[in-house]
Amino acid sequence: MSGNVEIERKFLVASSDWRDEVSQADPIRQAYVAVTDKLNVRVRRYGPDAFLTVKGKAVGITRKEIETAVPVEFVEAVLAEGLFQGQPVEKTRYLVPHKGFTFEIDVFEGANAGLVVAEIELESEESDFPRPPWLGEEVTADHRYSNSYLAQHSWSEWGPPVEPPGGQVGGQ
């Protein structure tokens, strides 16, 4: 169980050069059991583990977050019974260490395929942090990049068209 005020900043990525520095990769599958004016309730499979998290609505870039580990079977039952809003969100999370910090890079799949987002967790709103060359535009304040929004409004519906990587045609 952990409870804390979470300060995260979120960015698009400008290139895939971060892939050379990945230290860990895990599949994530999550769904929003409830999304209200005040908070959301999320269940998440993260690698072999499972969590339930209550997140208060953001105030600036700060939000209350209370999380607990739960049995994998609990999350699977919530998913199987359809007790959630919108669609489950599927992605792979890559950890990318950089100058003493760790970026979390989420590569989305399914209906949100094409979207790649980098996040960094900070101790305070004023904390300084390094900007690797592959870091793109900041989208912390754009609520469309929240996973709870993506669960109800797929990136495939509102994101820009995806260009094939490297302009390859007919490749694997």
Added chain:
Amino acid sequence: MSGNVEIERKFLVASSDWRDEVSQADPIRQAYVAVTDKLNVRVRRYGPDAFLTVKGKAVGITRKEIETAVPVEFVEAVLAEGLFQGQPVEKTRYLVPHKGFTFEIDVFEGANAGLVVAEIELESEESDFPRPPWLGEEVTADHRYSNSYLAQHSWSEWGPPVEPPGGQVGGQ
């Protein structure tokens, strides 16, 4: 973790004669983290234990329910941070065995003081069950007696006036 379809019937009580047959009594404190059109998410302290439950909206007297034990600290943090709708519901739950069945009798406290509700869990909608003399009017279909409704609309606002027990005046 348990997941099942829950069939419960709910009654008012016509007298306090059930008190002679109580086998167990535990304090319950619970709150609704979220209440949506589709489901509610409840955290509960029950004696020394704590649970999180996702309940689908009732279809007749049947509803989906998925529950998991969680750390007591998780529930306390949700309560302390105010990450719930309405007010917490406080009550004492008495278990009352009767002819091979067990009634759960909830004596509400705080803003819902005066309300006493008896519930019995059944295997199917058609299951027969005994009717002890103290069992009152059935209120299974009256959504006002749901704890999620009581969390937002206190019994003190909509229930009948409470008569003092035994007409005592000035007693302890």
